[in-house]
Amino acid sequence: MNTFKFIVKRILIAIPVLIGVMLIIFLMLNVVPGDPVTLMMKEHIKPELIERMRVEMGLNDPVMVRFFNYIKNAARGDFGMSYKLNRNVTDLILNAFPHTVKLTIFAALIAWIIGIPAGIISAVKQNSLVDRFLMSFSLIGVSMPVFWAALMLQYFLAFKWKLLPVSGYATLKHMIMPAIVLGWSSAGTIARLTRSSLLEIMKDDFVRTARAKGLKERAVVVGHALKNAMLPVVTMMAIQVASLLSGAVITESVFGIPGIGRLAVNAIQTRDMPLLQGTVVFTTVLIISGNLIADLLYSVIDPRIRVE
Amino acid sequence: MDELLRINNLKTHFFTKKGVVPAVDGVSISVPQSSVIGVVGESGCGKSMTAMSIMQLVQKPGRIIDGSIELEGEDLLKYSGDNMRNIRGNKISMIFQEPMTALNPVYTVGRQVTEAIRIHHHDIDKEEAKKMALDIFNAVGIPEPDRRFNSYPHQLSGGLRQRVMIGMAMVCNPRLMIADEPTTALDVTIEAQILFLMKKLQEERGTSILLITHNLGVVAEICDYVYVMYAGKVMEQANTFELFKNTSHQYTEGLMKSIPKITAEKERLYNIKGVVPNLMKLPKGCRFCPRCEKAMPRCFMEEPPLYKVKTVVENAGEHYARCFLCESSEVMNDD
Numbered sequence: 001m002n003t004f005k006f007i008v009k010r011i012l013i014a015i016p017v018l019i020g021v022m023l024i025i026f027l028m029l030n031v032v033p034g035d036p037v038t039l040m041m042k043e044h045i046k047p048e049l050i051e052r053m054r055v056e057m058g059l060n061d062p063v064m065v066r067f068f069n070y071i072k073n074a075a076r077g078d079f080g081m082s083y084k085l086n087r088n089v090t091d092l093i094l095n096a097f098p099h100t101v102k103l104t105i106f107a108a109l110i111a112w113i114i115g116i117p118a119g120i121i122s123a124v125k126q127n128s129l130v131d132r133f134l135m136s137f138s139l140i141g142v143s144m145p146v147f148w149a150a151l152m153l154q155y156f157l158a159f160k161w162k163l164l165p166v167s168g169y170a171t172l173k174h175m176i177m178p179a180i181v182l183g184w185s186s187a188g189t190i191a192r193l194t195r196s197s198l199l200e201i202m203k204d205d206f207v208r209t210a211r212a213k214g215l216k217e218r219a220v221v222v223g224h225a226l227k228n229a230m231l232p233v234v235t236m237m238a239i240q241v242a243s244l245l246s247g248a249v250i251t252e253s254v255f256g257i258p259g260i261g262r263l264a265v266n267a268i269q270t271r272d273m274p275l276l277q278g279t280v281v282f283t284t285v286l287i288i289s290g291n292l293i294a295d296l297l298y299s300v301i302d303p304r305i306r307v308e
Numbered sequence: 309m310d311e312l313l314r315i316n317n318l319k320t321h322f323f324t325k326k327g328v329v330p331a332v333d334g335v336s337i338s339v340p341q342s343s344v345i346g347v348v349g350e351s352g353c354g355k356s357m358t359a360m361s362i363m364q365l366v367q368k369p370g371r372i373i374d375g376s377i378e379l380e381g382e383d384l385l386k387y388s389g390d391n392m393r394n395i396r397g398n399k400i401s402m403i404f405q406e407p408m409t410a411l412n413p414v415y416t417v418g419r420q421v422t423e424a425i426r427i428h429h430h431d432i433d434k435e436e437a438k439k440m441a442l443d444i445f446n447a448v449g450i451p452e453p454d455r456r457f458n459s460y461p462h463q464l465s466g467g468l469r470q471r472v473m474i475g476m477a478m479v480c481n482p483r484l485m486i487a488d489e490p491t492t493a494l495d496v497t498i499e500a501q502i503l504f505l506m507k508k509l510q511e512e513r514g515t516s517i518l519l520i521t522h523n524l525g526v527v528a529e530i531c532d533y534v535y536v537m538y539a540g541k542v543m544e545q546a547n548t549f550e551l552f553k554n555t556s557h558q559y560t561e562g563l564m565k566s567i568p569k570i571t572a573e574k575e576r577l578y579n580i581k582g583v584v585p586n587l588m589k590l591p592k593g594c595r596f597c598p599r600c601e602k603a604m605p606r607c608f609m610e611e612p613p614l615y616k617v618k619t620v621v622e623n624a625g626e627h628y629a630r631c632f633l634c635e636s637s638e639v640m641n642d643d
Contacts, residue, residue, distance in 0.1 A: 204409060205406055205409040205410045206409060206410055206412040206413070208365065208404065209411065211363075211396070212365060213396065213401075213423065214394065214395070214397035214398055214427050215393070215397075215427060224415075227414050228413065228414055301414060302414055303413070303414060303460040304413055304462045
């Protein structure tokens with residue numbers, strides 16, 4: 001019951017945040033040069049026709065009026081029509097989303113299955129060769145530009161050795177390279193965070209107590225220290241998933257996956273305001289939910305944070 | 309009295325980049341069966357490191373480099389990792405200064421106590437372990453043990469948490485419980501209760517206690533015999549009554565004078581001048597001489613051994629002091 005109240009409260013707090021984000025993106029797109037009607041109609045159309053379209057679309061209304069209309073429609077799930085693709089923005093996003101979800105699942109699995117154990121091993125064997133190797137590997141993951149990693153993988157795995165398809169989204173095989181590219185950098189962040197958090201916790205008194213009880217070192221680390229050390233890591237994981245779900249812009253473009261990221265890039269390139277606004281709002285909702293889920297997981301892990 | 313634990317010439321040094329820190333530098337302590345032994349000294353005198361050495365939980369860059377630690381005749385320093393784990397929490401348990409942080413915040417106290425049981429007794433199932441935990445909660449005076457069993461540490465007061473720690477330490481009926489400043493973080497009223505509880509459990513169960521503290525008042529309360537440590541060495545050792553009646557070392561004298569007294573009319577509390585020496589740059593002679601009011605030229609030249617002191621209290625056992633002022637014909641063996 002309390003948890004339910006907590007969730008409701010958090011959702012209510014999220015509403016002003018969402019409206020704020022919508023306002024900012026709306027105003028920003030408003031000052032971007034370029035007339036949507038001209039963009040839609042291509043060249044050689046009569047100025048009278050442009051004017052008539054502007055009136056019909058409500059583009060001549062004051063900014064605030066247009067904004068309130070937008071909010072009003074958005075509340076009903078209507079984010080308008082894409083200028084360029086001439087389709088409902090909500091439909092476009094919902095069609096693209098499953099591709100992004102698929103990519104996210106693979107990338108997140110790679111990040112967690114590799115990142116968390118790597119962080120633990122590094123912390124336990126601090127300053128050893130293994131630690132140095134794992135931390136260098138994760139540093140590469142964190143600092144390597146995604147597009148470069150993607151191109152390198154494509155060159156070697158697809159072009160030279162012909163192990164995987166270059167791009168596309170038809171089969172699971174197509175997902176391997178983009179998942180590695182995305183997962184590697186997330187794994188790097190998670191490994192480094194797990195390591196530093198665990199090292200910090202290992203200095204705590206209760207770890208000494210656990211050792212004094214006669215527990216094996218493995219049980220001390222996994223049973224006592226790790227659960228405490230996971231707090232910041234869980235937050236990071238939730239935020240990463242939320243940001244992966246809102247579209248890996250570069251990765252999706254390089255590998256030709258028609259997900260949210262590519263939709264957003266297309267919207268920017270064609271100045272498709274409703275579509276761009278839609279993807280930004282969608283991303284905001286995902287990030288807010290990600291944070292909410294992280295907070296709920298927090299209270300599952302740490303009884304001190306449990307809402308009372 | 310039979311001897312339970314015998315520490316001989318223990319040396320635990322820390323090998324840091326700046327140099328070697330002799331945190332424990334040749335300490336010999338004897339704990340008889342069913343007794344309460346105190347180790348007193350300022351912060352950094354090596355008393356906690358002595359305790360961690362007994363448990364063999366000294367963390368890098370520290371290492372036990374010499375000496376022996378015999379529990380009922382068996383040298384623990386020869387034990388392997390697994391054998392030593394069977395000793396920890398089972399035959400020798402330990403409680404710590406900060407009950408706030410010594411318990412794991414993410415597990416219930418019940419789970420933490422049953423875990424201590426099940427590490428050493430694989431044949432005990434969950435139900436039975438819970439019963440044992442509830443019994444020990446009763447024994448350490450935790451009200452409503454059934455409810456507390458499912459509490460998290462943050463839901464308990466400092467005194468209750470320390471009771472949980474003591475329960476956790478006593479649940480396997482250890483031969484020795486090491487208590488490292490068990491009451492320092494507690495209110496004075498709670499302090500007395502906890503000390504009384506420890507004494508009671510010690511008498512009922514025949515467990516010996518090695519009590520580490522900086523507080524001579526705590527020592528006077530429950531200890532049978534006391535070791536006074538300074539800069540990694542034992543400076544004086546005596547029966548508690550004897551130590552208070554016939555204080556022989558100038559450092560112990562200073563500690564005694566630093567205890568606030570209700571009757572004292574002096575405005576300022578006595579303090580020992582100077583600071584604890586840097587263990588990496590120890591003075592040449594007696595470790596205490598730079599701060600000693602009665603230091604003689606000889607004290608700066610050579611280090612005194614532990615001289616046997618003539619006792620004034622009857623049946624007080626042996627009394628030793630590391631001071632030339634107590635020079636006598638008898639010196640402690642292998643010191």
